Amino acid sequence: LAKTTQPISMDSYEGQEVNITCSHNNIATNDYITWYQQFxxxxxxxxxxxxxxxxxxxxxxxxxxxxxxxxxxxxxxxxLSDTAVYYCLVGAVNTGGFKTIFGAGTRxxxxx
Amino acid sequence: xxxxxxxxxxxxxxIGQSMTLQCTQDMNHNYMYWYRQDPxxxxxxxxYSVGAGITDKGEVPNGYNVSRSTxxxxxxxxxxxxxxxxxxxxxxxxxxRASQETQYFGPGTRLLVL
Numbered sequence: 174l175a176k177t178t179q180p181i182s183m184d185s186y187e188g189q190e191v192n193i194t195c196s197h198n199n200i201a202t203n204d205y206i207t208w209y210q211q212f213x214x215x216x217x218x219x220x221x222x223x224x225x226x227x228x229x230x231x232x233x234x235x236x237x238x239x240x241x242x243x244x245x246x247x248x249x250x251x252x253l254s255d256t257a258v259y260y261c262l263v264g265a266v267n268t269g270g271f272k273t274i275f276g277a278g279t280r281x282x283x284x285x
Numbered sequence: 286x287x288x289x290x291x292x293x294x295x296x297x298x299x300i301g302q303s304m305t306l307q308c309t310q311d312m313n314h315n316y317m318y319w320y321r322q323d324p325x326x327x328x329x330x331x332x333y334s335v336g337a338g339i340t341d342k343g344e345v346p347n348g349y350n351v352s353r354s355t356x357x358x359x360x361x362x363x364x365x366x367x368x369x370x371x372x373x374x375x376x377x378x379x380x381x382r383a384s385q386e387t388q389y390f391g392p393g394t395r396l397l398v399l
Contacts, residue, residue, distance in 0.1 A: 207387070216289075216375045216390030217328070260327060275320070275328040 177261050177276040184282050191248045193279050195261035198242045206237060206244045207262045211278070217260060221246065248281075256283045286311050289391035291376050297397045298366040306361040306394050308376030316379045317359040318343075318388065319351065321372040328375065334359055366398045 178196040185191045197206065205224050209217035221228060223235040223244070234247040248255060258278040292307045310317065315336050320328040330343030334353040348370060350362040359378075363370060373395050377388040 209388075214393070216377070216393055217388075218390070219387040222387065275330075277327045 177263055179259075179261060179276055179279045181277065182280040182282070184284065185251055186284050187252055188250050191251050191255075191281060191283075193246045193248075193259055193261075193281070194243055195246070195276070196243045197261070197263045200241050200263050204263055206235070206241075208233070208235065208244075208246045209260045209262060209275075211258045211260065217275075220259070251281075251283045253283050253285060255281060257281060288312065289376055289378055289389050291374075291391035291394050293394060294392070295395045295397075297399060298363075299399060300366060300368065302366050303362070303364050304366065304396075306363075306374055306376075306396075308359045308361070308391060309357050310359075310376075310378040310389070311357065312378060312380075312389065313356060314378035314380050314389075315356070316381065317353065318377040318379075319349070319359070319361045320375045320377065321345065321370075322375060322393075323372050331361065331374075363396075368398050370396065371398045372396060 205222050207222040208220045210220050211217040221230055221233045221235045223237050225237050225241060228235045236245040244261060258280050260275050260278040262275055289310045298304055318333045319331040321331055322328045329345045331345055331349050332340055332343055332351040334340045337353050337356050340351050340353050353359050373393045375393045376391040379388045
């Protein structure tokens with residue numbers, strides 16, 4: 174199974190750039206890397222997805238090195254409303270089935 | 286589109302009771318998933334389905350059952366509720382497998398087993 178490893182928590186201040194790195198050493202060749210954001214009492218929400226190199230959308234950037242064994246979510250100029258848990262997700266194909274593995278996530282706390 | 290809807294929002298069960306958590310999506314997605322999330326923890330996959338009539342186990346299937354008779358609905362059944370099943374349950378769907386497509390999550394069902 175592809176297992177992901179992320180820092181448990183991070184603190185930041187408003188206006189700073191935040192980078193959260195996820196390790197996924199045995200990612201499957203065909204699998205993408207997806208990041209989700211979760212606020213308390215809500216379901217996770219998609220942020221960004223990529224396969225390799227760099228992906229950017231209106232809320233974040235995702236950097237993936239050539240070996241794809243890690244990825245870094247970059248949140249530019251965070252605000253208080255970015256306080257949430259961030260999960261990286263890598264699919265895994267196992268004999269007899271398919272599983273998605275959510276790690277414990279990174280709790281980001283943005284201070285004023 | 287309503288997206289993914291779940292009912293009920295909250296439920297208290299006594300040990301040994303049974304219940305069905307409902308999940309419906311209106312996006313014509315092939316894949317549907319059930320996760321549980323214990324306090325302060327990540328999500329664990331219970332069951333998933335790749336289409337109507339096809340279901341398979343995830344990481345933590347014991348104590349649960351599912352069915353997928355239509356593309357839209359994916360109910361989760363607890364037959365004999367136990368305190369260890371106290372959790373928040375999230376249903377999700379995606380057009381293709383979750384490793385290559387965005388999953389859309391419902392608002393969750395909080396279950397308390399006493």
